Amino acid sequence: MNNEIAQKALETALSCGASDCRVSLSESTQTSISYLNGEIEKLQESTSAALGIAIFTEGRYGVFSTNRMDPDELKPFLRRCIESCRLLEPDKCRTLPDPSLYYRGGKPDLGQCDPAFPTIPFSTKTGILEATDAEVDKSDPRLISTACDWDDFLRSDYTIDSAGLEVRSSSTFYSISCECTVRGHGDARPQNNWSEGSLFFDRLRRGCGRTAYERTVPMTEARKLSSGKYNIVLENTVSARAVFALIAALNGSALQQKNSFLLDSLGKRLFPENLHIADNPLIPGRTGSGYYDSEGVATCFRDIIKDGKVATYFLNTYFANKLGMPRTSEDAFAVCFPENSGIGQDGILRSTGRGILITGFNGGNSNPVTGDFSYGIEGWYFENGQRQFPVKEMNLTGNFLDIWNKNLFIGNDPIDFMQWQIPTLAFEGADISGI
Amino acid sequence: MDEQYFRLFGTGPSEAAKLLAQALSKGGDYADIFCEHTVNNELSLRDGEVNSVRSDIDFGIGIRVVKGDRTGYAFSESTAFADLMKAASAAAEIARGTGPAVTLPADCTPVDFINRYPMLSDWEQHPIDSRKGYLLMLRDLISQADSRVVNITGRIGDQQTRILFFNSLGQCYTDMRPMALMSAVTVMQEGSRMENFYASKSYRKGFEFLSEQLVRELADEVVKGCSRLFEAGRPPCGEMPVVMGAGSSGILLHEAIGHSFEADFNRKGVSIFSDRMGKVICNREINIVDDATLPCYRGSVNVDDEGVPGQKTYMVRNGILNSYLHDRISARHYGVEPTGNGRRESFRYMPIPRMRSTYMENGTASEDDLIRSVKKGIYVDNFANGQVQIGAGDFTFYVKSGYMIEDGRLTRPIKDTNIIGNGPEALAAITGVADNLIVDDSTWTCGKGQYCPVSCGMPSVLVGKLNVGGINE
Numbered sequence: 001m002n003n004e005i006a007q008k009a010l011e012t013a014l015s016c017g018a019s020d021c022r023v024s025l026s027e028s029t030q031t032s033i034s035y036l037n038g039e040i041e042k043l044q045e046s047t048s049a050a051l052g053i054a055i056f057t058e059g060r061y062g063v064f065s066t067n068r069m070d071p072d073e074l075k076p077f078l079r080r081c082i083e084s085c086r087l088l089e090p091d092k093c094r095t096l097p098d099p100s101l102y103y104r105g106g107k108p109d110l111g112q113c114d115p116a117f118p119t120i121p122f123s124t125k126t127g128i129l130e131a132t133d134a135e136v137d138k139s140d141p142r143l144i145s146t147a148c149d150w151d152d153f154l155r156s157d158y159t160i161d162s163a164g165l166e167v168r169s170s171s172t173f174y175s176i177s178c179e180c181t182v183r184g185h186g187d188a189r190p191q192n193n194w195s196e197g198s199l200f201f202d203r204l205r206r207g208c209g210r211t212a213y214e215r216t217v218p219m220t221e222a223r224k225l226s227s228g229k230y231n232i233v234l235e236n237t238v239s240a241r242a243v244f245a246l247i248a249a250l251n252g253s254a255l256q257q258k259n260s261f262l263l264d265s266l267g268k269r270l271f272p273e274n275l276h277i278a279d280n281p282l283i284p285g286r287t288g289s290g291y292y293d294s295e296g297v298a299t300c301f302r303d304i305i306k307d308g309k310v311a312t313y314f315l316n317t318y319f320a321n322k323l324g325m326p327r328t329s330e331d332a333f334a335v336c337f338p339e340n341s342g343i344g345q346d347g348i349l350r351s352t353g354r355g356i357l358i359t360g361f362n363g364g365n366s367n368p369v370t371g372d373f374s375y376g377i378e379g380w381y382f383e384n385g386q387r388q389f390p391v392k393e394m395n396l397t398g399n400f401l402d403i404w405n406k407n408l409f410i411g412n413d414p415i416d417f418m419q420w421q422i423p424t425l426a427f428e429g430a431d432i433s434g435i
Numbered sequence: 436m437d438e439q440y441f442r443l444f445g446t447g448p449s450e451a452a453k454l455l456a457q458a459l460s461k462g463g464d465y466a467d468i469f470c471e472h473t474v475n476n477e478l479s480l481r482d483g484e485v486n487s488v489r490s491d492i493d494f495g496i497g498i499r500v501v502k503g504d505r506t507g508y509a510f511s512e513s514t515a516f517a518d519l520m521k522a523a524s525a526a527a528e529i530a531r532g533t534g535p536a537v538t539l540p541a542d543c544t545p546v547d548f549i550n551r552y553p554m555l556s557d558w559e560q561h562p563i564d565s566r567k568g569y570l571l572m573l574r575d576l577i578s579q580a581d582s583r584v585v586n587i588t589g590r591i592g593d594q595q596t597r598i599l600f601f602n603s604l605g606q607c608y609t610d611m612r613p614m615a616l617m618s619a620v621t622v623m624q625e626g627s628r629m630e631n632f633y634a635s636k637s638y639r640k641g642f643e644f645l646s647e648q649l650v651r652e653l654a655d656e657v658v659k660g661c662s663r664l665f666e667a668g669r670p671p672c673g674e675m676p677v678v679m680g681a682g683s684s685g686i687l688l689h690e691a692i693g694h695s696f697e698a699d700f701n702r703k704g705v706s707i708f709s710d711r712m713g714k715v716i717c718n719r720e721i722n723i724v725d726d727a728t729l730p731c732y733r734g735s736v737n738v739d740d741e742g743v744p745g746q747k748t749y750m751v752r753n754g755i756l757n758s759y760l761h762d763r764i765s766a767r768h769y770g771v772e773p774t775g776n777g778r779r780e781s782f783r784y785m786p787i788p789r790m791r792s793t794y795m796e797n798g799t800a801s802e803d804d805l806i807r808s809v810k811k812g813i814y815v816d817n818f819a820n821g822q823v824q825i826g827a828g829d830f831t832f833y834v835k836s837g838y839m840i841e842d843g844r845l846t847r848p849i850k851d852t853n854i855i856g857n858g859p860e861a862l863a864a865i866t867g868v869a870d871n872l873i874v875d876d877s878t879w880t881c882g883k884g885q886y887c888p889v890s891c892g893m894p895s896v897l898v899g900k901l902n903v904g905g906i907n908e
Binding site for chain 1: 489857902
């Protein structure tokens, strides 16, 4: 990584009149390979680099990026950036972080980067895709197509600022996915898919093709249920939907702009007493782990909801200044549930008894100010803890605060390679629109 | 052809010929070179002041090789010829042969097209602060319109993209693609209740995009839209008739059928419409088009990203499925001419079939007729987002606001409901089309692994039955 480019950009910005400046250089290398029905269909290889520059000048602020890093082009670009900033109204809340909060290095490697990345042969990747494709039952006359994708990347970041910050990190990721399409009733061609991912090549699980096929075939018999109140179980592949809205509502931007259903919620018990949600970005080998955020501020374990009370807002330097509160973390990096019900999906289905296991969302959205939501869903109707038949083309409607207060179970089964470790979740009495 | 672009990208016809030869050196059928320089600026209003700016420069050259239905792709952010040759060599590998299979034309001929978005006033001639007054006007109009306003954010964005293109068919073009947008979000408070509303306008225009009229329309839309939400509640749930108001209801077409008509899905046999070409799929009075030629619309393209001039494509004519939306690969697969739908987000992506401005042509009914014909249902006219499952045909769109229809009249406002249906069934269930077509001018952006600006529109229509996400009463 050519760190000198970033250092030169910082020097240039300061010499052109910036009061303060933060520069991030990002470089990435990636490969994407697509197979369709066992044959290669698409291949893309790319290497990319870009500079991100935050400029603070005379109380004014702007953020800029370019992938044109020749000094002859960079200097006039930075000069124009600073001139643009000077045309703004000052905002005294735009500052660099307190340098005492910076990550200063020296901690053990968090295991985010696979040293084997450059050594994985192309033929190994295509071999995995061919094996994935072969896992699908090609003798099934209903099968229309199998699409398998390989994606990998190596990304490196180097960030410095005029207050002495200097941090760097690298990460890798590999993923395989498979999507099957089968002939259903009439013209319908139900599809389903499965993905596996890993920071390290040698930990990448196989079996996507088989799982995708097994998830697709039953969907040919999917039907709609009558409208009504149903218990719902969110599979661990989709359960982050129930958490994302909470995290978004606790973000400084939403709070400061009064665009949040969790305004003035800090310290208040708005959730069930046993609910504990946290952010833990310091676990070695876990996707999303990192010692610092985009401003270079050190990360830490942080309770988000503890004993049912809101334990933190996510405030970067700007929004902390705006709200007159201490800076926390700019976002949730690795959300987890430190306490759970001690059972996985099967146990939760048994304990819930009857309801809908949601395995996929189809569109929908939520209102950030009220927490109201409405989403299209598909999955399985279950009774006595057993899947009965697949369901589709229905809507789940409610409010995030209401539904969390009807939480029945928190599973112990988050998917290991996901950045947010959200397990299977169960809720009581949700509004379902069907026939 | 604007030869200044040759200097900008360090690539002219002679360099392109060498790169195309390298790209086809392993036996590819077709190759193209897509050079892009995009400058994007954004100015923001927050807490009553214009106090944030962002600018981005993105520059690169993508090289694609096609062999049958297979595609190899690589890009370079450098104009150094050696880097470009390396990208061409990487893309060439898809063909897996040992030598060239096609002969390149000796010269390149500029693609003939009509400029659908001439800029009257170049954004680059107007400094950032020339936009500030419009954001401050927006602030004043919204805050003065309603005492319940507690927060306003606004944004003006402008983008200029320069494209230089060559392909192995001997075609080339240069194109300047402007894009402008202005958006507003307001939050209002009434007692303890708060609501928010978002509105936006976007056109392929230069600085002339900004006007007092535009700002007034935007301010009026967010204030009225947000006010209405205080009266609104959740609709009852279940299946019911839905009258879709003119304009942004075009999201129904985009999600319910538009994606399913993109020919890559049909070529692979995974679209629910894969076997329906030439068949009646809806009322014979219905015509649905995907149109690149609407002057200055967000979804318009002079020439697509593989050198095919922008055009108007009838997807459904007189109720019959008439055409898929093709890129070069699918057109060759089906033995038809490409329809100019080969689009890409940037030089980082290979082109694939994408919609442009998708809308239904006028019918003969009036919107009042449609509403009067409904005993109990809903009327919807403001949307946030949509999605579709291509194979199953199940689509959804999220309704930000609308009204209940009771005994043929609009009654109480509704909000925040997801609507779900099945594409072919919903299309067949359209029983009335009004004569009030509007092509919406909001910032519609379509995601299909990569983002593309699009437009959508529709006259008011009555869909006999859709599933409405609501509360069990």
